[in-house]
Each structure stands twice: as C-alpha cells, then as structure tokens.
Amino acid sequence: MMQKDSRIYIAGHRGMVGSAIHRKLLREGHDNIIVKASQELDLRNQQVTADFFKEHKPEYVFLAAAKVGGILANNEYKADFLYDNLMIQNNVIHQAYEYGVKKLMFLGSSCIYPKMAPQPLKEEYLLTGLLEPTNEPYAVAKIAGIKMCDAYRYQYGCNFISVMPTNLYGPNDNYDLQKSHVLPALIRKFHEAKANGTAEVVVWGTGTPLREFLHADDLADACYYLMQQYNDAGFVNIGVGTDISIAELAEMIKDIVGYKGKIIWDTEKPDGTPRKLMDVTKLTKLGWKATIQLKDGIKEVYKQKFDTN
Numbered sequence: 375m376m377q378k379d380s381r382i383y384i385a386g387h388r389g390m391v392g393s394a395i396h397r398k399l400l401r402e403g404h405d406n407i408i409v410k411a412s413q414e415l416d417l418r419n420q421q422v423t424a425d426f427f428k429e430h431k432p433e434y435v436f437l438a439a440a441k442v443g444g445i446l447a448n449n450e451y452k453a454d455f456l457y458d459n460l461m462i463q464n465n466v467i468h469q470a471y472e473y474g475v476k477k478l479m480f481l482g483s484s485c486i487y488p489k490m491a492p493q494p495l496k497e498e499y500l501l502t503g504l505l506e507p508t509n510e511p512y513a514v515a516k517i518a519g520i521k522m523c524d525a526y527r528y529q530y531g532c533n534f535i536s537v538m539p540t541n542l543y544g545p546n547d548n549y550d551l552q553k554s555h556v557l558p559a560l561i562r563k564f565h566e567a568k569a570n571g572t573a574e575v576v577v578w579g580t581g582t583p584l585r586e587f588l589h590a591d592d593l594a595d596a597c598y599y600l601m602q603q604y605n606d607a608g609f610v611n612i613g614v615g616t617d618i619s620i621a622e623l624a625e626m627i628k629d630i631v632g633y634k635g636k637i638i639w640d641t642e643k644p645d646g647t648p649r650k651l652m653d654v655t656k657l658t659k660l661g662w663k664a665t666i667q668l669k670d671g672i673k674e675v676y677k678q679k680f681d682t683n
C-alpha cells in the first residue's frame with residue numbers, strides 16, 4: 375500500500391491523466407510526489423531515464439506519459455506514435471524493475487481492442503482480431519506495454535499492473551483541432567461558431583458511432599483505488615459502462631455551449647470504430663464505480679476552458 379510519504383513518480387504529470395492523478399494524490403495527502411516535464415526528462419532516452427530512476431528511486435510509478443492524439447494525428451504520425459510510445463514505456467518499465475519499484479501502473483487505452491470485437495469490450499477480447507488501422511501503431515505500442523508488465527511480473531515478480539481507460543475528457547485536455555479527441559474538438563468548434571456567429575458547424579463522420587466518455591477525475595479516482603487494491607496480471611478496463619452516439623454528444627455540447635446554428639455531417643471523413651464501450655464488470659467487482667455524469671462533466675470543463683462569465 376502507498377503510504378502518505380511514499381516516493382511516488384507520476385510520469386506525464388502535465389497531461390490530462392497525469393494531472394488528474396496528481397490532484398488526486400495531493401487530495402489524499404501524499405507529500406512525496408516526484409514530477410518532471412518532458413523537457414527536463416525525455417523518457418524516450420534510455421540513459422536519462424536510468425539516471426532519473428537512480429537518483430530518485432521512486433517506490434510507486436504511475437506511467438501516464440505517452441504520445442497521445444485523435445484520429446488525424448494517429449493516422450498521420452504513425453511512426454512517431456509507435457516509436458515514442460514504445461520507447462517511453464520500455465524505458466520506464468525496465469528502469470522500474472532495475473530500481474525495485476514496489477508497484478507500477480501502466481495506462482493504456484480502449485483502442486487496444488480489435489476493431490470488430492463484440493461489444494461491450496471485455497478484457498479477454500485482447501488480441502482476438504485485427505485492430506482499427508487508423509490507430510494501429512498506437513494500439514500495438516499499448517498492447518506491448520501490457521505484455522511488458524505481465525512479462526516482468528512473470529519473470530521477475532514485479533508488481534506491475536495495467537489499466538485501460540475509455541475515452542476521457544477533463545481539465546488539461548487538448549483543444550488543438552489537429553490533435554484533439556472528439557469531445558474537446560466539438561466543444562471548441564461549437565464555442566468558436568457561437569463566438570463568430572457562424573451559421574453551420576461541420577462535424578466529421580456520420581454521427582452514428584457510439585462512444586463512452588469518462589471524466590479524468592473519475593479515472594484518477596479509479597487509478598488510485600486500483601493502485602491500492604489490484605495486484606494481478608492482465609489489465610482492468612476503466613469506464614462508465616454506458617455509451618452515446620457522436621450525434622447525441624454533438625447535440626448535448628451544442629446545447630451546453632448555447633450554439634443556435636446547424637450541424638453538418640461530413641460523411642466523407644472516417645468514422646473510426648463503429649462502437650467502443652468498455653465492459654466494466656471486472657472493475658465493478660473490484661469495488662469501483664464512476665460518479666461524474668457526462669452532462670455535468672462537460673458543463674464543468676466548458677466553464678473552465680471557455681466560459682467568460
């Protein structure tokens with residue numbers, strides 16, 4: 375169990391996930407948290423990562439550093455998504471073993487599942503079919519991360535665990551339209567259209583894909599819970615267990631933002647996986663459940679990011 379004074383390293387503490395974990399640890403009274411921005415510590419570099427572990431000897435590690443992006447970025451920068459993510463996770467997981475880290479949590483994502491896997495996605499569907507081509511390199515890296523944790527557990531007895539969150543949103547999300555995920559991209563598009571008095575907002579795809587969204591603070595709560603409670607191979611899905619269509623999501627955000635114009639669906643653009651809903655039976659049995667309602671969460675992030683009132 376992590377103690378209040380345990381040395382805890384959060385890799386990726388400035389990101390949406392890492393910052394939520396950071397806030398959670400501070401709220402829980404942890405006072406020995408180690409953080410470094412990528413400019414000071416590039417985790418793709420084996421030597422500097424080894425030097426960092428040698429100097430700081432963390433006891434617990436949350437591995438939330440990764441190269442992350444939406445369909446556009448994933449599709450265009452395939453080499454970077456594969457290389458950066460493999461390097462970051464290989465270096466951190468291996469050095470965690472070298473320096474006797476008591477427990478490490480590796481964060482993956484729901485894109486690890488086969489494109490046509492049955493829904494909702496159960497943990498056992500991993501590696502049962504072909505991946506979604508647009509984010510295959512990212513998914514391959516994340517699958518390698520799960521297997522690394524399991525292999526180090528098996529060969530060296532390391533208590534390294536993996537969790538796979540569904541689509542997230544929350545403070546410190548990426549609102550750059552070239553790199554962002556669907557939810558922040560929609561918030562920004564509707565906000566700007568309202569501010570500029572634009573009559574129409576063009577949204578990618580058909581609006582029919584079904585997606586699940588979890589608030590980053592709920593995720594951080596689940597990560598904290600599992601870091602204290604879960605000590606096994608394999609991985610745990612983290613989600614809310616319900617999904618909505620992109621069209622419904624767009625209407626919800628349009629309403630929250632107060633945009634009065636029209637939504638135009640650009641059906642030439644790719645939809646991605648038709649449905650992505652996590653089966654959260656394992657997580658529920660372990661004793662954790664999400665609490666933040668989607669509408670409330672979006673209202674809060676919109677207010678934080680754009681609302682001028």
Ligand SMILES: NC(=O)c1ccc[n+]([C@@H]2O[C@H](COP(=O)([O-])OP(=O)(O)OC[C@H]3O[C@@H](n4cnc5c(N)ncnc54)[C@H](OP(=O)(O)O)[C@@H]3O)[C@@H](O)[C@H]2O)c1
Nearest residue numbers: 386388389390391411412416417439440442481483539542
């Ligand atoms: N966002 C989602 O919807 C979502 C969903 C499921 C799972 N996840 C998973 O959660 C994890 C974190 O995602 P996120 O959304 O928090 O991403 P994010 O906001 O883009 O943050 C990524 C973090 O990784 C760090 N990083 C990137 N390259 C690095 C490098 N070479 N060396 C050191 N640090 C580096 C960045 O550090 P600096 O800021 O210092 O540059 C940043 O803090 C990922 O594993 C992702 O797969 C995210």
